[in-house]
Amino acid sequence: MEKIFEQYKKLINERVYFFSKLYSLEFQELQSYAFLKFCEIMQKYNSEKGSISHYLYSTLSYRLHDYCMELIEERNKIFPLIPIVPYYPAHEKSIIFKDSLKELSIESQKIIDFIFNPEKTTTNLKITKNYLFKKMKRKTELSERKIKNCFSEIELFLEKNKI
Numbered sequence: 001m002e003k004i005f006e007q008y009k010k011l012i013n014e015r016v017y018f019f020s021k022l023y024s025l026e027f028q029e030l031q032s033y034a035f036l037k038f039c040e041i042m043q044k045y046n047s048e049k050g051s052i053s054h055y056l057y058s059t060l061s062y063r064l065h066d067y068c069m070e071l072i073e074e075r076n077k078i079f080p081l082i083p084i085v086p087y088y089p090a091h092e093k094s095i096i097f098k099d100s101l102k103e104l105s106i107e108s109q110k111i112i113d114f115i116f117n118p119e120k121t122t123t124n125l126k127i128t129k130n131y132l133f134k135k136m137k138r139k140t141e142l143s144e145r146k147i148k149n150c151f152s153e154i155e156l157f158l159e160k161n162k163i
Helices: 002-022 027-044 052-078 089-103 106-116 129-139 144-160
Strands: none
Touching: 002 027, 002 052, 027 052, 106 129, 106 144, 129 144
């Protein structure tokens, strides 16, 4: 078990770090909980049902999330006037980004939407400019020239907004 623990210690600490930052909780407290849960998770692991890393990642994430909710609930009982909610710094940037997209032409907005819409893209696929060009040519009625102009417009937009 010690050998397996050393192998997955980094993964455990990455999950702990994520949740400690997300909910503004003590890293050490979550880490000791995660190490304890690691032993329980490994005892219940069944190799026939999937890889150990996937099982550990998902099960530990669920357990850490539940534990964080318990800690926050406890804290809210002690300090009822101080609500503790997760802070997503990327969310703020996302809103600014979406608002500034209005500066782009409709065709360029469609390309941006295609890039960031997970339903339209295939997972584990490297989205290159060439791939987008071919896909947009097939899926839209835009000419090659118009698509190239859209790419130029998007590049200028990204440079201007320092994205």
